[in-house]
Amino acid sequence: MSIPEPSINFATENAILLSFAEPRLNPKAGSISADQLQMRIIDLANTLRQSPVAELLTDLVPAPGSLLIVLNDGHSARRVLKEAEQHWGSQTNTQRKSRQVEIPVYYGGEYGPDLAAVASHCGMSEQDIINCHSTACYTVSALGFMPGFAYLSGLDNRLAIPRRKTPRNRIRAGSVAIGGTSTGVYPADSPGGWHIIGHTRLSLFNPDSASPTYLQPGDQICFIPQWDEGSALP
Protein backbone atom coordinates (compact mmCIF):
# COMPACT_ATOMS: atom_id res chain seq x y z
CA MET A 1 0.00 0.00 0.00
CA SER A 2 1.53 3.30 -0.97
CA ILE A 3 1.35 6.18 1.45
CA PRO A 4 1.38 9.64 -0.09
CA GLU A 5 4.16 12.01 0.87
CA PRO A 6 3.06 15.45 1.98
CA SER A 7 4.03 18.74 0.45
CA ILE A 8 5.59 20.85 3.20
CA ASN A 9 5.22 24.63 3.32
CA PHE A 10 5.53 27.40 5.84
CA ALA A 11 2.01 28.72 6.47
CA THR A 12 3.42 31.50 8.67
CA GLU A 13 6.99 31.88 9.96
CA ASN A 14 5.98 29.79 12.97
CA ALA A 15 3.70 27.22 11.36
CA ILE A 16 4.11 24.44 8.80
CA LEU A 17 1.33 22.95 6.71
CA LEU A 18 1.68 19.33 5.64
CA SER A 19 -0.77 18.79 2.81
CA PHE A 20 -1.52 15.49 1.18
CA ALA A 21 -2.91 15.03 -2.29
CA GLU A 22 -6.36 13.55 -1.96
CA PRO A 23 -6.21 9.88 -2.96
CA ARG A 24 -9.59 10.33 -4.66
CA LEU A 25 -8.19 13.04 -6.89
CA ASN A 26 -5.02 11.10 -7.49
CA PRO A 27 -6.08 7.48 -7.87
CA LYS A 28 -3.22 5.05 -7.92
CA ALA A 29 -3.36 1.30 -7.77
CA GLY A 30 -2.88 0.16 -4.18
CA SER A 31 -2.96 3.64 -2.70
CA ILE A 32 -4.77 4.13 0.59
CA SER A 33 -8.28 5.55 0.81
CA ALA A 34 -9.05 9.12 1.83
CA ASP A 35 -10.37 7.85 5.19
CA GLN A 36 -7.22 5.82 5.84
CA LEU A 37 -5.07 8.81 4.95
CA GLN A 38 -7.08 11.01 7.30
CA MET A 39 -6.69 8.53 10.17
CA ARG A 40 -2.94 8.56 9.58
CA ILE A 41 -2.86 12.36 9.70
CA ILE A 42 -4.78 12.31 12.99
CA ASP A 43 -2.50 9.57 14.35
CA LEU A 44 0.53 11.64 13.39
CA ALA A 45 -0.85 14.61 15.34
CA ASN A 46 -1.57 12.42 18.38
CA THR A 47 1.87 10.82 18.21
CA LEU A 48 3.63 14.20 17.99
CA ARG A 49 1.72 15.33 21.08
CA GLN A 50 3.42 12.51 23.03
CA SER A 51 6.83 12.88 21.39
CA PRO A 52 10.06 14.55 22.58
CA VAL A 53 9.26 17.59 20.38
CA ALA A 54 5.86 18.16 22.07
CA GLU A 55 7.23 21.06 24.11
CA LEU A 56 8.15 22.90 20.90
CA LEU A 57 4.57 22.77 19.63
CA THR A 58 1.79 25.28 20.22
CA ASP A 59 -0.94 23.48 18.27
CA LEU A 60 -1.51 20.59 15.89
CA VAL A 61 -4.55 21.17 13.69
CA PRO A 62 -5.68 18.38 11.39
CA ALA A 63 -8.07 19.29 8.56
CA PRO A 64 -9.28 17.14 5.67
CA GLY A 65 -6.06 16.13 3.90
CA SER A 66 -3.72 18.35 5.90
CA LEU A 67 -2.01 18.95 9.23
CA LEU A 68 -1.06 22.42 10.45
CA ILE A 69 1.87 22.25 12.86
CA VAL A 70 2.08 25.44 14.92
CA LEU A 71 5.45 26.00 16.60
CA ASN A 72 6.37 28.19 19.55
CA ASP A 73 9.29 29.34 17.43
CA GLY A 74 9.74 28.69 13.72
CA HIS A 75 13.45 28.04 14.23
CA SER A 76 12.59 24.55 15.49
CA ALA A 77 10.82 23.63 12.23
CA ARG A 78 13.60 21.35 11.02
CA ARG A 79 13.71 19.38 14.27
CA VAL A 80 9.94 18.95 14.40
CA LEU A 81 9.74 17.92 10.74
CA LYS A 82 12.42 15.30 11.28
CA GLU A 83 10.38 13.83 14.12
CA ALA A 84 7.19 13.96 12.03
CA GLU A 85 8.90 12.28 9.09
CA GLN A 86 10.13 9.47 11.29
CA HIS A 87 6.62 8.74 12.60
CA TRP A 88 5.00 9.13 9.19
CA GLY A 89 7.39 6.58 7.67
CA SER A 90 7.04 4.09 10.50
CA GLN A 91 3.28 4.21 10.88
CA THR A 92 1.78 0.83 10.21
CA ASN A 93 -1.96 0.63 9.70
CA THR A 94 -3.84 2.95 11.99
CA GLN A 95 -2.25 2.44 15.38
CA ARG A 96 -5.12 3.60 17.47
CA LYS A 97 -8.54 2.08 17.67
CA SER A 98 -11.13 4.74 16.90
CA ARG A 99 -13.67 5.67 19.53
CA GLN A 100 -17.18 4.63 18.55
CA VAL A 101 -19.68 7.37 19.33
CA GLU A 102 -23.45 7.22 18.98
CA ILE A 103 -25.47 10.38 18.47
CA PRO A 104 -29.21 10.04 19.15
CA VAL A 105 -31.15 12.14 16.64
CA TYR A 106 -34.79 13.17 16.42
CA TYR A 107 -35.38 13.39 12.68
CA GLY A 108 -37.99 15.42 10.81
CA GLY A 109 -41.09 17.12 12.20
CA GLU A 110 -40.33 20.20 14.27
CA TYR A 111 -36.72 18.97 14.67
CA GLY A 112 -35.90 18.79 10.98
CA PRO A 113 -37.72 21.55 9.11
CA ASP A 114 -35.84 20.82 5.87
CA LEU A 115 -36.32 17.03 5.81
CA ALA A 116 -39.18 17.26 3.30
CA ALA A 117 -37.18 19.57 1.00
CA VAL A 118 -34.18 17.25 1.14
CA ALA A 119 -36.42 14.24 0.39
CA SER A 120 -37.97 15.94 -2.60
CA HIS A 121 -34.60 17.12 -3.92
CA CYS A 122 -33.11 13.64 -3.61
CA GLY A 123 -36.20 11.91 -5.02
CA MET A 124 -36.57 9.78 -1.90
CA SER A 125 -39.13 9.47 0.88
CA GLU A 126 -38.47 11.15 4.23
CA GLN A 127 -38.13 7.71 5.78
CA ASP A 128 -35.54 6.74 3.15
CA ILE A 129 -33.52 9.86 3.99
CA ILE A 130 -33.64 8.99 7.69
CA ASN A 131 -32.63 5.38 7.02
CA CYS A 132 -29.87 6.40 4.66
CA HIS A 133 -28.47 9.04 7.04
CA SER A 134 -28.64 6.83 10.13
CA THR A 135 -27.28 3.58 8.71
CA ALA A 136 -24.05 5.10 7.40
CA CYS A 137 -20.95 5.24 9.59
CA TYR A 138 -19.09 8.55 9.65
CA THR A 139 -15.53 9.55 10.49
CA VAL A 140 -14.61 12.83 12.19
CA SER A 141 -11.98 14.12 9.74
CA ALA A 142 -11.35 17.22 11.78
CA LEU A 143 -12.93 19.79 14.08
CA GLY A 144 -13.17 23.43 13.09
CA PHE A 145 -15.42 26.35 12.11
CA MET A 146 -16.56 26.60 15.74
CA PRO A 147 -15.65 24.72 18.94
CA GLY A 148 -16.79 21.11 18.68
CA PHE A 149 -18.01 21.29 15.07
CA ALA A 150 -16.99 18.07 13.32
CA TYR A 151 -16.25 17.72 9.63
CA LEU A 152 -17.74 14.28 8.93
CA SER A 153 -16.88 12.07 6.00
CA GLY A 154 -19.07 9.19 4.93
CA LEU A 155 -22.30 10.84 3.76
CA ASP A 156 -24.13 8.67 1.21
CA ASN A 157 -23.72 10.66 -2.00
CA ARG A 158 -27.44 10.21 -2.79
CA LEU A 159 -28.02 12.71 0.06
CA ALA A 160 -25.80 15.44 -1.37
CA ILE A 161 -27.71 18.69 -1.79
CA PRO A 162 -26.55 22.26 -2.55
CA ARG A 163 -26.69 24.68 0.37
CA ARG A 164 -29.84 26.73 0.89
CA LYS A 165 -30.02 29.81 -1.34
CA THR A 166 -30.89 31.92 1.70
CA PRO A 167 -28.89 30.96 4.78
CA ARG A 168 -30.75 31.01 8.11
CA ASN A 169 -29.76 33.68 10.59
CA ARG A 170 -29.98 31.22 13.41
CA ILE A 171 -29.63 27.48 13.44
CA ARG A 172 -30.10 26.19 16.94
CA ALA A 173 -27.48 24.17 18.79
CA GLY A 174 -27.87 20.43 18.25
CA SER A 175 -29.24 20.75 14.71
CA VAL A 176 -28.22 17.88 12.42
CA ALA A 177 -27.82 19.17 8.90
CA ILE A 178 -26.67 18.37 5.37
CA GLY A 179 -24.82 20.81 3.10
CA GLY A 180 -23.11 19.87 -0.15
CA THR A 181 -21.58 16.43 0.34
CA SER A 182 -21.17 16.90 4.09
CA THR A 183 -23.27 16.36 7.16
CA GLY A 184 -22.72 17.72 10.63
CA VAL A 185 -24.13 18.81 13.96
CA TYR A 186 -24.15 22.47 15.08
CA PRO A 187 -22.61 22.67 18.60
CA ALA A 188 -23.95 26.19 19.23
CA ASP A 189 -26.56 28.56 17.82
CA SER A 190 -25.13 29.90 14.60
CA PRO A 191 -26.10 31.29 11.21
CA GLY A 192 -25.87 28.67 8.49
CA GLY A 193 -26.92 27.53 5.04
CA TRP A 194 -27.18 23.79 5.57
CA HIS A 195 -30.46 21.87 5.45
CA ILE A 196 -31.68 20.86 8.90
CA ILE A 197 -32.99 17.30 8.98
CA GLY A 198 -32.95 16.58 12.70
CA HIS A 199 -31.83 17.46 16.20
CA THR A 200 -29.77 15.91 18.98
CA ARG A 201 -30.02 16.78 22.67
CA LEU A 202 -26.35 16.03 23.26
CA SER A 203 -24.16 18.97 24.17
CA LEU A 204 -21.24 18.98 21.74
CA PHE A 205 -19.25 21.79 23.37
CA ASN A 206 -18.89 22.48 27.07
CA PRO A 207 -16.18 24.96 28.09
CA ASP A 208 -16.53 23.87 31.73
CA SER A 209 -15.41 20.33 30.99
CA ALA A 210 -11.83 19.05 30.92
CA SER A 211 -12.70 17.38 27.61
CA PRO A 212 -14.68 20.29 26.18
CA THR A 213 -15.79 18.75 22.89
CA TYR A 214 -17.99 15.66 22.66
CA LEU A 215 -16.29 14.60 19.43
CA GLN A 216 -12.61 14.34 18.63
CA PRO A 217 -10.69 13.96 15.38
CA GLY A 218 -10.71 10.32 14.31
CA ASP A 219 -13.93 9.31 16.08
CA GLN A 220 -16.29 6.94 14.28
CA ILE A 221 -19.83 8.09 14.72
CA CYS A 222 -23.30 6.93 13.83
CA PHE A 223 -26.68 8.59 14.21
CA ILE A 224 -29.38 6.67 16.12
CA PRO A 225 -32.97 7.67 15.23
CA GLN A 226 -35.22 8.64 18.16
CA TRP A 227 -38.91 9.33 18.13
CA ASP A 228 -41.23 11.53 20.14
CA GLU A 229 -44.41 13.50 19.47
CA GLY A 230 -42.42 16.25 17.70
CA SER A 231 -40.37 14.08 15.35
CA ALA A 232 -41.10 12.16 12.19
CA LEU A 233 -42.97 8.90 12.83
CA PRO A 234 -41.09 5.60 12.75
Add this chain to the structure above:
Amino acid sequence: MIEIIKASPLLTVQDLGRTGLRHLGIPQCGAMDPYALSIANWLVGNPANLAGLEIVTAPLTLQFHQSHRIALTGHDYQARRCDSDGNESDLSCGFAHNIPAGSTVSLPATREPGGRAYLAIAGGVDVPVKLHARSTDLVNRFGGVEGRPLQRNDVIKVGQANINTEACGHGVRPWQVDGRLRAVPGLDINAFSEECQQAFWYHPWKISHNLSRTGIRLDGSQLDTPSEANRLSAGVLPGMIQVPGGEQIILLAADAQTTGGYPCIASVISADLWQLAYLQPGQIITFVPVSIAEAQGQHSARQQYMQRLAKQLGVEDSL
Protein backbone atom coordinates in the same frame (compact mmCIF):
# COMPACT_ATOMS: atom_id res chain seq x y z
CA MET B 1 -13.03 44.89 44.07
CA ILE B 2 -13.55 47.18 41.13
CA GLU B 3 -16.95 48.24 39.92
CA ILE B 4 -17.79 49.35 36.41
CA ILE B 5 -19.61 52.70 36.72
CA LYS B 6 -19.58 53.52 33.03
CA ALA B 7 -18.78 50.74 30.56
CA SER B 8 -17.32 51.36 27.12
CA PRO B 9 -18.34 49.01 24.30
CA LEU B 10 -16.50 45.70 23.95
CA LEU B 11 -14.66 46.05 27.25
CA THR B 12 -13.43 42.52 28.00
CA VAL B 13 -11.29 40.48 30.36
CA GLN B 14 -8.26 39.10 28.50
CA ASP B 15 -5.03 37.29 29.33
CA LEU B 16 -2.60 35.90 26.76
CA GLY B 17 -5.23 33.50 25.38
CA ARG B 18 -5.61 29.79 24.74
CA THR B 19 -3.17 27.48 23.02
CA GLY B 20 -3.21 23.76 22.30
CA LEU B 21 -6.95 23.58 21.60
CA ARG B 22 -7.24 24.59 17.96
CA HIS B 23 -7.70 20.95 16.89
CA LEU B 24 -11.00 21.06 18.81
CA GLY B 25 -12.07 24.23 17.01
CA ILE B 26 -11.31 26.44 20.02
CA PRO B 27 -9.74 29.78 19.05
CA GLN B 28 -6.90 31.64 20.72
CA CYS B 29 -8.54 34.88 21.93
CA GLY B 30 -6.43 36.87 24.42
CA ALA B 31 -5.11 40.43 24.26
CA MET B 32 -4.93 41.79 20.70
CA ASP B 33 -1.64 43.41 21.79
CA PRO B 34 -0.09 40.72 23.99
CA TYR B 35 3.06 42.80 24.52
CA ALA B 36 1.10 45.74 25.94
CA LEU B 37 -0.80 43.49 28.36
CA SER B 38 2.44 41.75 29.42
CA ILE B 39 4.13 45.08 30.07
CA ALA B 40 1.16 46.39 32.06
CA ASN B 41 1.27 43.22 34.15
CA TRP B 42 5.01 43.53 34.75
CA LEU B 43 4.64 47.15 35.82
CA VAL B 44 2.34 46.09 38.67
CA GLY B 45 4.46 43.05 39.62
CA ASN B 46 2.31 40.40 37.92
CA PRO B 47 3.42 37.58 35.65
CA ALA B 48 2.78 38.47 31.99
CA ASN B 49 -0.15 36.10 31.65
CA LEU B 50 -2.49 37.42 34.36
CA ALA B 51 -5.84 38.71 33.14
CA GLY B 52 -6.41 42.43 32.67
CA LEU B 53 -8.99 44.59 30.94
CA GLU B 54 -8.87 45.19 27.21
CA ILE B 55 -10.33 48.63 26.55
CA VAL B 56 -11.50 49.33 23.01
CA THR B 57 -12.78 52.87 23.44
CA ALA B 58 -13.65 55.54 25.99
CA PRO B 59 -15.48 56.87 28.00
CA LEU B 60 -15.00 54.43 30.82
CA THR B 61 -15.27 54.88 34.60
CA LEU B 62 -14.18 52.39 37.24
CA GLN B 63 -14.84 52.63 40.98
CA PHE B 64 -12.15 51.18 43.25
CA HIS B 65 -13.66 49.75 46.46
CA GLN B 66 -10.22 48.71 47.73
CA SER B 67 -6.83 50.14 47.00
CA HIS B 68 -5.01 48.55 44.06
CA ARG B 69 -1.91 49.13 42.05
CA ILE B 70 -2.68 49.48 38.35
CA ALA B 71 -0.94 50.23 35.07
CA LEU B 72 -2.32 51.33 31.71
CA THR B 73 -0.58 50.56 28.43
CA GLY B 74 -1.45 50.69 24.75
CA HIS B 75 -3.30 53.71 23.41
CA ASP B 76 -3.14 56.70 25.78
CA TYR B 77 -6.70 57.69 26.68
CA GLN B 78 -5.51 60.41 29.13
CA ALA B 79 -6.87 58.52 32.11
CA ARG B 80 -7.52 60.40 35.35
CA ARG B 81 -7.85 59.36 38.95
CA CYS B 82 -10.28 61.08 41.30
CA ASP B 83 -9.94 60.22 44.99
CA SER B 84 -12.72 60.25 47.61
CA ASP B 85 -11.92 63.90 48.50
CA GLY B 86 -12.38 64.96 44.90
CA ASN B 87 -8.68 65.46 44.14
CA GLU B 88 -7.88 64.68 40.52
CA SER B 89 -4.62 63.60 38.99
CA ASP B 90 -3.35 62.30 35.67
CA LEU B 91 -2.54 58.62 35.25
CA SER B 92 0.32 58.54 32.82
CA CYS B 93 0.36 55.63 30.44
CA GLY B 94 3.16 53.10 30.87
CA PHE B 95 3.67 53.69 34.63
CA ALA B 96 2.33 51.94 37.73
CA HIS B 97 -0.05 53.92 39.94
CA ASN B 98 -1.51 53.27 43.37
CA ILE B 99 -5.24 53.86 43.46
CA PRO B 100 -6.58 54.35 46.99
CA ALA B 101 -9.88 52.81 48.08
CA GLY B 102 -12.82 55.04 47.18
CA SER B 103 -11.19 56.50 44.07
CA THR B 104 -12.47 56.39 40.54
CA VAL B 105 -10.41 55.93 37.39
CA SER B 106 -11.88 57.53 34.27
CA LEU B 107 -10.98 57.49 30.63
CA PRO B 108 -12.70 60.56 29.19
CA ALA B 109 -14.53 60.53 25.88
CA THR B 110 -12.17 61.12 23.01
CA ARG B 111 -12.56 62.45 19.51
CA GLU B 112 -9.45 60.67 18.36
CA PRO B 113 -9.96 56.95 18.47
CA GLY B 114 -6.64 55.22 18.71
CA GLY B 115 -7.34 51.62 19.44
CA ARG B 116 -6.93 49.45 22.45
CA ALA B 117 -5.59 50.14 25.90
CA TYR B 118 -4.77 47.58 28.59
CA LEU B 119 -5.40 47.92 32.29
CA ALA B 120 -3.51 45.56 34.57
CA ILE B 121 -4.20 45.30 38.30
CA ALA B 122 -1.75 43.89 40.84
CA GLY B 123 -3.05 40.38 41.48
CA GLY B 124 -4.84 40.20 38.14
CA VAL B 125 -8.53 40.12 37.29
CA ASP B 126 -9.93 37.08 39.04
CA VAL B 127 -12.46 35.29 36.85
CA PRO B 128 -12.77 31.51 36.55
CA VAL B 129 -10.23 29.81 34.29
CA LYS B 130 -12.01 28.24 31.31
CA LEU B 131 -9.96 25.92 29.11
CA HIS B 132 -6.60 27.04 30.55
CA ALA B 133 -7.28 30.78 30.23
CA ARG B 134 -9.32 33.69 31.62
CA SER B 135 -9.74 35.31 28.21
CA THR B 136 -13.22 36.22 27.03
CA ASP B 137 -14.30 34.40 23.86
CA LEU B 138 -17.00 36.76 22.58
CA VAL B 139 -17.87 34.58 19.59
CA ASN B 140 -18.38 31.37 21.51
CA ARG B 141 -19.57 33.10 24.69
CA PHE B 142 -17.33 31.70 27.40
CA GLY B 143 -14.40 32.87 29.51
CA GLY B 144 -13.98 36.27 31.13
CA VAL B 145 -17.23 37.38 32.75
CA GLU B 146 -19.91 35.03 31.38
CA GLY B 147 -18.31 35.16 27.93
CA ARG B 148 -19.56 38.72 27.34
CA PRO B 149 -18.29 42.30 27.40
CA LEU B 150 -18.35 43.99 30.81
CA GLN B 151 -21.38 46.12 31.62
CA ARG B 152 -22.31 48.87 34.01
CA ASN B 153 -22.55 47.56 37.60
CA ASP B 154 -20.35 44.55 36.96
CA VAL B 155 -17.98 43.97 39.85
CA ILE B 156 -14.52 42.64 39.10
CA LYS B 157 -12.71 40.55 41.68
CA VAL B 158 -8.96 40.94 41.97
CA GLY B 159 -6.51 38.15 42.78
CA GLN B 160 -3.87 38.13 45.50
CA ALA B 161 -1.16 40.64 44.61
CA ASN B 162 2.50 39.74 44.85
CA ILE B 163 3.36 41.70 48.01
CA ASN B 164 7.11 41.29 47.58
CA THR B 165 7.32 43.67 44.67
CA GLU B 166 7.75 47.35 45.30
CA ALA B 167 5.88 49.78 43.12
CA CYS B 168 7.83 49.88 39.90
CA GLY B 169 9.17 53.37 39.26
CA HIS B 170 10.12 52.71 35.66
CA GLY B 171 7.97 53.63 32.73
CA VAL B 172 7.66 51.91 29.38
CA ARG B 173 7.08 53.94 26.24
CA PRO B 174 4.46 52.54 23.87
CA TRP B 175 5.56 51.44 20.43
CA GLN B 176 4.57 53.47 17.43
CA VAL B 177 2.02 52.03 15.05
CA ASP B 178 3.37 52.73 11.60
CA GLY B 179 0.74 50.98 9.47
CA ARG B 180 3.45 49.04 7.65
CA LEU B 181 2.70 45.43 8.32
CA ARG B 182 5.44 43.04 7.35
CA ALA B 183 4.12 39.76 5.98
CA VAL B 184 5.45 36.46 4.67
CA PRO B 185 4.04 34.99 1.44
CA GLY B 186 0.97 32.86 2.11
CA LEU B 187 0.35 29.25 1.17
CA ASP B 188 -1.68 30.19 -1.89
CA ILE B 189 0.32 33.16 -3.13
CA ASN B 190 1.27 31.35 -6.34
CA ALA B 191 -2.39 30.86 -7.18
CA PHE B 192 -2.55 34.63 -7.74
CA SER B 193 -1.33 36.26 -10.94
CA GLU B 194 1.83 38.35 -10.91
CA GLU B 195 -0.43 41.37 -11.37
CA CYS B 196 -2.52 40.53 -8.31
CA GLN B 197 0.55 39.96 -6.19
CA GLN B 198 1.85 43.38 -7.16
CA ALA B 199 -1.52 44.92 -6.37
CA PHE B 200 -1.32 43.37 -2.92
CA TRP B 201 2.19 44.29 -1.78
CA TYR B 202 3.04 47.93 -1.05
CA HIS B 203 -0.31 49.19 -2.30
CA PRO B 204 -2.63 51.03 0.06
CA TRP B 205 -5.31 49.03 1.85
CA LYS B 206 -8.00 50.86 3.76
CA ILE B 207 -9.35 49.50 7.04
CA SER B 208 -13.12 49.06 6.61
CA HIS B 209 -15.78 49.48 9.28
CA ASN B 210 -16.05 45.72 9.43
CA LEU B 211 -13.40 45.03 12.04
CA SER B 212 -13.52 42.99 15.20
CA ARG B 213 -11.40 40.71 17.31
CA THR B 214 -12.20 37.97 14.78
CA GLY B 215 -10.82 39.74 11.75
CA ILE B 216 -10.36 43.01 9.93
CA ARG B 217 -11.72 43.57 6.44
CA LEU B 218 -9.68 45.84 4.20
CA ASP B 219 -10.68 47.59 0.98
CA GLY B 220 -8.26 47.90 -1.90
CA SER B 221 -7.67 46.34 -5.26
CA GLN B 222 -9.70 43.54 -6.74
CA LEU B 223 -7.64 40.36 -6.37
CA ASP B 224 -8.88 37.67 -8.76
CA THR B 225 -8.47 34.21 -7.39
CA PRO B 226 -8.22 31.48 -9.98
CA SER B 227 -10.68 28.63 -9.49
CA GLU B 228 -7.95 26.10 -8.71
CA ALA B 229 -7.33 28.08 -5.53
CA ASN B 230 -10.61 26.71 -4.17
CA ARG B 231 -9.12 24.25 -1.81
CA LEU B 232 -10.17 22.17 1.14
CA SER B 233 -10.44 23.88 4.50
CA ALA B 234 -7.17 23.82 6.42
CA GLY B 235 -5.97 25.16 9.75
CA VAL B 236 -5.74 28.97 9.85
CA LEU B 237 -4.05 31.35 12.31
CA PRO B 238 -4.26 34.98 13.41
CA GLY B 239 -2.27 37.13 10.98
CA MET B 240 -3.27 35.21 7.87
CA ILE B 241 -4.73 37.29 5.05
CA GLN B 242 -7.59 35.60 3.24
CA VAL B 243 -8.91 36.55 -0.18
CA PRO B 244 -12.57 35.60 -0.58
CA GLY B 245 -12.75 37.38 -3.95
CA GLY B 246 -14.13 40.82 -4.59
CA GLU B 247 -12.47 43.98 -3.39
CA GLN B 248 -12.06 43.08 0.27
CA ILE B 249 -9.47 40.96 1.99
CA ILE B 250 -9.72 39.61 5.53
CA LEU B 251 -6.88 39.86 8.03
CA LEU B 252 -7.53 37.25 10.71
CA ALA B 253 -7.18 38.35 14.33
CA ALA B 254 -7.05 36.75 17.78
CA ASP B 255 -10.60 35.34 17.86
CA ALA B 256 -10.50 33.90 14.32
CA GLN B 257 -11.96 30.45 13.79
CA THR B 258 -9.47 27.61 13.55
CA THR B 259 -10.07 26.38 9.99
CA GLY B 260 -10.85 28.12 6.74
CA GLY B 261 -11.00 27.53 3.02
CA TYR B 262 -10.35 30.94 1.46
CA PRO B 263 -7.01 31.31 -0.35
CA CYS B 264 -4.31 32.84 1.83
CA ILE B 265 -2.14 35.38 0.03
CA ALA B 266 0.14 36.34 2.92
CA SER B 267 0.52 36.26 6.68
CA VAL B 268 1.43 39.21 8.91
CA ILE B 269 4.55 38.33 10.91
CA SER B 270 4.14 37.65 14.61
CA ALA B 271 6.39 40.60 15.54
CA ASP B 272 3.93 43.02 13.85
CA LEU B 273 0.62 41.40 14.82
CA TRP B 274 0.23 43.66 17.88
CA GLN B 275 -0.48 46.57 15.52
CA LEU B 276 -3.88 45.04 14.75
CA ALA B 277 -4.98 46.21 18.21
CA TYR B 278 -4.73 49.84 17.09
CA LEU B 279 -6.07 49.86 13.53
CA GLN B 280 -9.04 52.17 12.96
CA PRO B 281 -11.65 52.38 10.17
CA GLY B 282 -10.42 54.57 7.34
CA GLN B 283 -6.76 54.11 8.20
CA ILE B 284 -4.46 53.18 5.31
CA ILE B 285 -1.94 50.40 5.74
CA THR B 286 0.50 48.59 3.47
CA PHE B 287 1.88 45.09 3.46
CA VAL B 288 5.63 44.73 3.11
CA PRO B 289 7.02 41.36 2.00
CA VAL B 290 9.69 39.69 4.11
CA SER B 291 11.21 36.22 3.95
CA ILE B 292 10.39 33.43 6.39
CA ALA B 293 13.94 33.66 7.76
CA GLU B 294 13.64 37.39 8.36
CA ALA B 295 10.24 36.94 10.02
CA GLN B 296 11.70 34.27 12.31
CA GLY B 297 14.56 36.60 13.15
CA GLN B 298 12.10 39.38 14.01
CA HIS B 299 10.15 36.96 16.19
CA SER B 300 13.30 36.07 18.16
CA ALA B 301 14.35 39.71 18.40
CA ARG B 302 10.95 40.63 19.85
CA GLN B 303 11.11 37.79 22.39
CA GLN B 304 14.60 38.85 23.45
CA TYR B 305 13.53 42.47 23.75
CA MET B 306 10.64 41.46 25.99
CA GLN B 307 12.92 39.32 28.17
CA ARG B 308 15.35 42.22 28.59
CA LEU B 309 12.46 44.52 29.43
CA ALA B 310 11.16 42.09 32.07
CA LYS B 311 14.61 42.00 33.63
CA GLN B 312 14.89 45.79 33.65
CA LEU B 313 11.50 46.00 35.34
CA GLY B 314 12.74 43.54 37.94
CA VAL B 315 10.40 40.68 37.06
CA GLU B 316 11.46 37.09 36.79
CA ASP B 317 9.16 36.01 34.03
CA SER B 318 9.10 34.62 30.57
CA LEU B 319 6.45 35.05 27.94
